[in-house]
Every structure is written in structure tokens, then in C-alpha cells.
Amino acid sequence: MATSILTEILQLAGILAFAISGALVGVRRQLDLLGVIVVGASTGVGGGILRDMLIGVHPPLSFLHWQNLTVAIAGSLVVFVLHPGFARIRHFEIVFDAFGLGLFSANGAVVAAVSGQTALTSVLVGAITAIGGGVIRDVLVNTVPGVLTRELYAVSALLGAGSAIAILRLTGDATLASLIGGALAVTLRLASYARGWHLPKARFSGDSTA
Amino acid sequence: MATSILTEILQLAGILAFAISGALVGVRRQLDLLGVIVVGASTGVGGGILRDMLIGVHPPLSFLHWQNLTVAIAGSLVVFVLHPGFARIRHFEIVFDAFGLGLFSANGAVVAAVSGQTALTSVLVGAITAIGGGVIRDVLVNTVPGVLTRELYAVSALLGAGSAIAILRLTGDATLASLIGGALAVTLRLASYARGWHLPKARFSGDSTA
Amino acid sequence: MATSILTEILQLAGILAFAISGALVGVRRQLDLLGVIVVGASTGVGGGILRDMLIGVHPPLSFLHWQNLTVAIAGSLVVFVLHPGFARIRHFEIVFDAFGLGLFSANGAVVAAVSGQTALTSVLVGAITAIGGGVIRDVLVNTVPGVLTRELYAVSALLGAGSAIAILRLTGDATLASLIGGALAVTLRLASYARGWHLPKARFSGDSTA
Known part of the structure; x- marks a missing residue:
């Protein structure tokens, strides 16, 4: 059970997807270039930093490997430059967010398990990442x-x-686990977005903000 | 100075109280079942996870002991199912929040002290938890x-x-400390809520949101 | 490369500046005395606590050294008492925030570097602090x-x-590094505030909150 180059690439892809979703939100809020980069980079590497703080990796890996921040900042820059072409910005936000969610949930769990955490801890760490x-x-x-x-x-x-x-x-293959787990998460998330699947809502008839 | 079964039970009671307060807020905001569980569970175990990150317990205890999350999710589920019966939901939110506050402040401080932290650190950790x-x-x-x-x-x-x-x-009894400390905190909080006690307010006559 | 008394004083000055900026916001929001102290103290010591969680200092230094919290609370108290004299409260918020930003960015980076972190990590830790x-x-x-x-x-x-x-x-002098780095950051921040310098803004013409 070891991580591979492909696992690294999946992690960078997750960072890129989340950074794009964050930068798109920054563009929609009409932030300046710096604000867009700050939201994009925080969204891209934030989940992984939280993961490292939870499992005790000091300093967080994104502070040591310049690739993570570079990918997050580059993705935010591209969004800032290209954004006028995005006609349906909310839609893109949700799609990139779904890819980030899928890539990070499976990959975060695998990273935690390979580092020796229990199954329960690994699943929770993956989901929180x-x-x-x-x-x-x-x-x-x-x-x-x-x-x-x-x-x-x-x-x-x-x-x-x-x-x-x-x-x-079952297989001991970290790359396979990241790929299939990630694909399942993206599929469920995008299908429920497209179809509007949700669980029953709370029936509260009072003033919700009182 | 050791923790006991009763201390464990007080901790679970605090998690339950906070989870209920969080789930009630989720119901008031008309979230779906999943959203209610996420708010409830985050509120129930969030303070303890923050405590563990501050004092360097990795991974946080709530990721290792399934009881914590189980109690938080079960409490949120019960709130979701029963909520139409709650006529005064804001009132219940505040009461359960007060019990969570009392149970966690005393218990968090005791857990920190028993793990070897100084008195100042223990008090701050308890309050922050x-x-x-x-x-x-x-x-x-x-x-x-x-x-x-x-x-x-x-x-x-x-x-x-x-x-x-x-x-x-004074006594070396962790259970007694958690019980009395918690009771004092709940009493002060509920009394000041009932009586509207607060400290003097800032006299600012300008535009507060400008 | 060791920290000195002057470095300690710069750190306390940063805590004081941020605490004042936080307490001013609390006054503007018309919180009571306790709320003003909580915002002020959280702003004053919050960045340093985040830094310690990121680089693995447990418990955070502000939980061990009573000076940090004392300075933060004292600054908040002074703001609460004197605030009716502040005619341009938003202006003061921004100036004190700039001094906190400058003192913490340089000092946080120096603290991280002296504790053995790499240059990239130290810069990121300083900026995040x-x-x-x-x-x-x-x-x-x-x-x-x-x-x-x-x-x-x-x-x-x-x-x-x-x-x-x-x-x-270049010099191995932590105090000089904190002083000059901090002065540069405060100068750039206040100059760009006074002149309204900012980077280009995102051109998004849709509904920004939809």
C-alpha cells in the first residue's frame, strides 16, 4: 500500500478543480485579481491543510511542496483571465466543486489509511478533506x-x-482506490445535482431567521 | 486524577446537547435531513475536535471513538423526526446550547488538566471547547x-x-469537578438568559454596518 | 539566529494592534463589553494560535504565556471605554489592522524560520499568521x-x-528582519489604502449573489 505518481496527479487535479470553483465564486463576487487568487488558493489547498492539522502532519504538505500552491494559483489566474467567456458561472462552480469533492474524498481517505489511520478515521478524514x-x-x-x-x-x-x-x-492498490472512489463520488454528486435528488426537508413553518 | 465512566457519560451528554442545538438550528433553516445531520454532528463534536487540535491529540478522539459521532447523529435524527412538536424552537436551541456549554467547559478543562496541561491552559482549553x-x-x-x-x-x-x-x-476528583463546574456554568448561563443579564453595551451611534 | 526581547515586544505590539482593530469592530456592531473583549482577544491572539496549530506547537504559545491574552484583553477594554471619542471608527479599524498585519507577517515568518522551517513554509506561515x-x-x-x-x-x-x-x-538578525519586514508591509498596506491601489477587478456583469 503505497501512493504513486498517479495518486499525486489525482491530488493536484483535486486542488485544481477546487481552486477553479473558488476563483469562479471570487469572479462572481467581483473581487480584484488578488482576492480571486486568495479565494481560489484557499479553496484549493484548504481542505488538505485541514486534513494535515487533524492527523498531525506539521507543517501541512501544501507548505512544503510548492506544486500544490502553484497549481491552485495558476488555476485561479486562468479563471480570472478567461471568465468573461463563462456564461453560466454558477453551473461551472458546481461542476468543478463536484470534481474536487470526488478527488479529495477518495484521495484523502487513502492518504490517511496509508499513513496508518484506522478505517473509521480514514473515511472521516477523507470526507472532511x-x-x-x-x-x-x-x-x-x-x-x-x-x-x-x-x-x-x-x-x-x-x-x-x-x-x-x-x-x-480488498486490493491494496491506492491508485485504483482513489480512482474508483473518486469516480463514484463525482457521479453521485453530479447525478443528484442534475436530477435534484435530496433528502426530505425539515417542515418548519415559523420564521426561519427570527 | 483519572477520568472515569461518569466523565465519559458527561462528555457524551455534552455532545448530545450541542448536537440537538445544532440540529434545531438546521430545522429552523429548513435544511434537508442530510444538512440537519451535518450541522448537528459538527456542533456536537466540533468543539472537542478543536480542543484536540489545540493540545495536539492526533487524530481527534471523535475520529477514533465511534460513540461520539453516533450520539451526535442520533440526536440530530431525533430532532429532525420530532421537530414539528417544538413550538418554541429558539428557546430550545438556547437551553440545549447552555447544557452543552456547561458540560463541555468543565469537562474540557478537566481533560486538559488530567493530560498534564497547566491551569491557565486547561481553563482556556475548556472554555474554547x-x-x-x-x-x-x-x-x-x-x-x-x-x-x-x-x-x-x-x-x-x-x-x-x-x-x-x-x-x-482541591479534591483530585475529576468527576466531581466536571459535575459541579458544569452545573455552575449552566446555572449562570440560563439565569442570565432568563433575566436578560448582560454587560454594558458599546455606545456607538454611527452606522454599524457602514 | 535567536529571538530577542525586542522580538517579544514586536509580537505583543502586533497582538495589541489586532486586538484594538477587533474591539473597534465589536464597538461598531454595538456588542456588550464581553462581546467586545471576545472579538478583540480572538483577533489579537487568533493568528498566532493558527500559526502554532499549523507548525505543530501544542498547546499554542498564547495558552502558556499570560502576557499575550492580557495585552489583547487590556487593549479591548481601553477601546470599549474610550470609543465614544473615535469619530472615524472605520478608519481606525483599518490603520490598526495594518499595523497588526505588518508586525505579524514579518514576526510570524521569523518565528517559523528560527524554529527550523524552510523558507517557503516560513513565508506562508508568516502571511497566514x-x-x-x-x-x-x-x-x-x-x-x-x-x-x-x-x-x-x-x-x-x-x-x-x-x-x-x-x-x-542575509544578516542572521531576527530583530532587524522583524522590524524592516514589518515596516515594509505596513507602508505598502497603508499607502495602497490611502491611494486606493488595487489590482484589476473581475468583469462579471451577471447577478453576483444569484
Whole structure:
């Protein structure tokens, strides 16, 4: 059970996807170039930094490997330059966020398991890594995080992390676990977004903000 | 100075109380079942995870002991199912939050002291453990945290943590310290809520949001 | 390369500046005395606590050295008592925030470098220490953090941290590095505030909050 170059690439792809989703939100909020880069980079590497703080990796890997921040900043820059071409910015935000969610949930769980954590801890770490970047993005721009409102968001993260750990246990192949777990999470998340699947809502008829 | 089964039970009771307060907020915001569970569980175990990150317990205990998350999720589920019966949901939110505050402030301080932290560190860790879950809950649903606006909130947390450490020093009994410290904090918090006790307010006559 | 008494004083000055900026925001939001102290103290010591969590210092230094919290609370108290005299409260918030930013960015980077971190890690830790306190303040009072909207905010933090590390490498003098790095960051931040310098803004013509 070791991580491979492909696992590294999947991790960078997750960082890129989340950074793009964050930069798109920054563009929509009409931030300047610097603000767009700060939101994009925080969203891209934030989940992984939270993961490292939770499992005790000091300093976080994104502070040691310049590739992580470079990818996150480059993705944010591209979004800033190209954004006038995005006609349906909210749609793109959600799609890139879904890819970040899938790549991070499976990969985060695999990284935790390979570093010796238990199965329960690995699944939770994977799910929190995947959810964390988006929560940082949404809290920074002062909106309710997507994990509370988007269709089957946390369930998709848990599916990605859980299936990755199951596959890792069965096959011992970290890359395969990251790939299949990630694909399952992205598929469930995008399908529930497209179809509007969600769980039953709370029936509260009072003033919700009182 | 060792923790006991009763200390464990007090900790689970604190998690349950905070999870209920978080799930009630989720119901009031009309989230779906998944959103309610995410807010409830984050509020229930969030303070303890913050405590573990601060004192260097990796991974956080709630990632190792399945009981913590189970209690938090079960409490959120019960709130989701039963909520139409809650006529005064804001009132219940505040009462359960007060019990979480009391149980966590005393217990968090005792856990820190037993693990070898100084008295000052233990009191601060206890207060932050107690305040942290509520801050996570309120930031997630995008409101100003209760610790800034609720009557004697931080004072109650410091009273619970401080009196628990004093009792632990005097008697060496962690359970007694958690029980009495917690009871003092809950009593002060609920009394100041009922009576509307607060400290003097800032006299600022300009535009507060400009 | 060792920290000195002057470095300690610069750190306390940074805590004081951030605490004042936080307490001013609390006064503007018309919080009570306790709320003002909680925002002020969280802003003052929050960045340093985040730094310690990132580089693995457990418990955070502000939980061990009573001076840090004392300075933060004292500064908040003074603001609460004197605030009716502040005619231009937003202006003061931004100036004190700039001094906190400058002092923390250079000092945080130096502290990280002296503790053995790499140059990249030290610069990032310094910038995050400087930005962190303000983010905590702004998220607590439920506004978009200044790092996303204020003129050259993150660039000033990176300038302070980067120049401090360069000076430390060249001279080995931690105090000189903190002083010059901090002065550069404060100067750039206040100049860009006064002149309204900012980077190009995203041209997004749709509904920014849809």
C-alpha cells in the first residue's frame, strides 16, 4: 500500500478543480485579481491543510511542496483571465466543486489509511478533506456552505471515502482506490445535482431567521 | 486524577446537547435531513475536535471513538423526526446550547488538566471547547456566533472551566469537578438568559454596518 | 539566529494592534463589553494560535504565556471605554489592522524560520499568521474578510514575510528582519489604502449573489 505518481496527479487535479470553483465564486463576487487568487488558493489547498492539522502532519504538505500552491494559483489566474467567456458561472462552480469533492474524498481517505489511520478515521478524514475546502470558500465569501444545502453533498463525500477504503482493503492498490472512489463520488454528486435528488426537508413553518 | 465512566457519560451528554442545538438550528433553516445531520454532528463534536487540535491529540478522539459521532447523529435524527412538536424552537436551541456549554467547559478543562496541561491552559482549553461547537454551528448557518451576543456566554464558559480546575486541584476528583463546574456554568448561563443579564453595551451611534 | 526581547515586544505590539482593530469592530456592531473583549482577544491572539496549530506547537504559545491574552484583553477594554471619542471608527479599524498585519507577517515568518522551517513554509506561515486574526474577526461578525476586499492586503502580508526571511538569511538578525519586514508591509498596506491601489477587478456583469 503505497501512493504513486498517479495518486499525486489525482491530488493536484483535486486542488485544481477546487481552486477553479473558488476563483469562479471570487469572479462572481467581483473581487480584484488578488482576492480571486486568495479565494481560489484557499479553496484549493484548504481542505488538505485541514486534513494535515487533524492527523498531525506539521507543517501541512501544501507548505512544503510548492506544486500544490502553484497549481491552485495558476488555476485561479486562468479563471480570472478567461471568465468573461463563462456564461453560466454558477453551473461551472458546481461542476468543478463536484470534481474536487470526488478527488479529495477518495484521495484523502487513502492518504490517511496509508499513513496508518484506522478505517473509521480514514473515511472521516477523507470526507472532511473534501468538504473542508468548500466550507472555507463559502465562509470566506459569507454564504451558507454548500455542504448544508447542495444535493447529497456529504453523502457523496462519504461514498467516495468509504468506497476508496473498501477497495484499498480488498486490493491494496491506492491508485485504483482513489480512482474508483473518486469516480463514484463525482457521479453521485453530479447525478443528484442534475436530477435534484435530496433528502426530505425539515417542515418548519415559523420564521426561519427570527 | 483519572477520568472515569461518569466523565465519559458527561462528555457524551455534552455532545448530545450541542448536537440537538445544532440540529434545531438546521430545522429552523429548513435544511434537508442530510444538512440537519451535518450541522448537528459538527456542533456536537466540533468543539472537542478543536480542543484536540489545540493540545495536539492526533487524530481527534471523535475520529477514533465511534460513540461520539453516533450520539451526535442520533440526536440530530431525533430532532429532525420530532421537530414539528417544538413550538418554541429558539428557546430550545438556547437551553440545549447552555447544557452543552456547561458540560463541555468543565469537562474540557478537566481533560486538559488530567493530560498534564497547566491551569491557565486547561481553563482556556475548556472554555474554547465549550464555545467552539457553537461558533462552528453559527458560522455554518451564516449568523453572528452566540458567544458575541448571548448573555454572559463567555463568562459562563470561563466560570465552568475555572471552577472545575479549582475543584480538581482541591479534591483530585475529576468527576466531581466536571459535575459541579458544569452545573455552575449552566446555572449562570440560563439565569442570565432568563433575566436578560448582560454587560454594558458599546455606545456607538454611527452606522454599524457602514 | 535567536529571538530577542525586542522580538517579544514586536509580537505583543502586533497582538495589541489586532486586538484594538477587533474591539473597534465589536464597538461598531454595538456588542456588550464581553462581546467586545471576545472579538478583540480572538483577533489579537487568533493568528498566532493558527500559526502554532499549523507548525505543530501544542498547546499554542498564547495558552502558556499570560502576557499575550492580557495585552489583547487590556487593549479591548481601553477601546470599549474610550470609543465614544473615535469619530472615524472605520478608519481606525483599518490603520490598526495594518499595523497588526505588518508586525505579524514579518514576526510570524521569523518565528517559523528560527524554529527550523524552510523558507517557503516560513513565508506562508508568516502571511497566514498575519491574515488569520483578521479573518477570524471578520468571520465572527459575519462579513467578508478584508483579505478578499482590502487593497493589496495579501500582497502586503507576503511582502512583510518574504522580506523578513530575506533579511534574516542575509544578516542572521531576527530583530532587524522583524522590524524592516514589518515596516515594509505596513507602508505598502497603508499607502495602497490611502491611494486606493488595487489590482484589476473581475468583469462579471451577471447577478453576483444569484
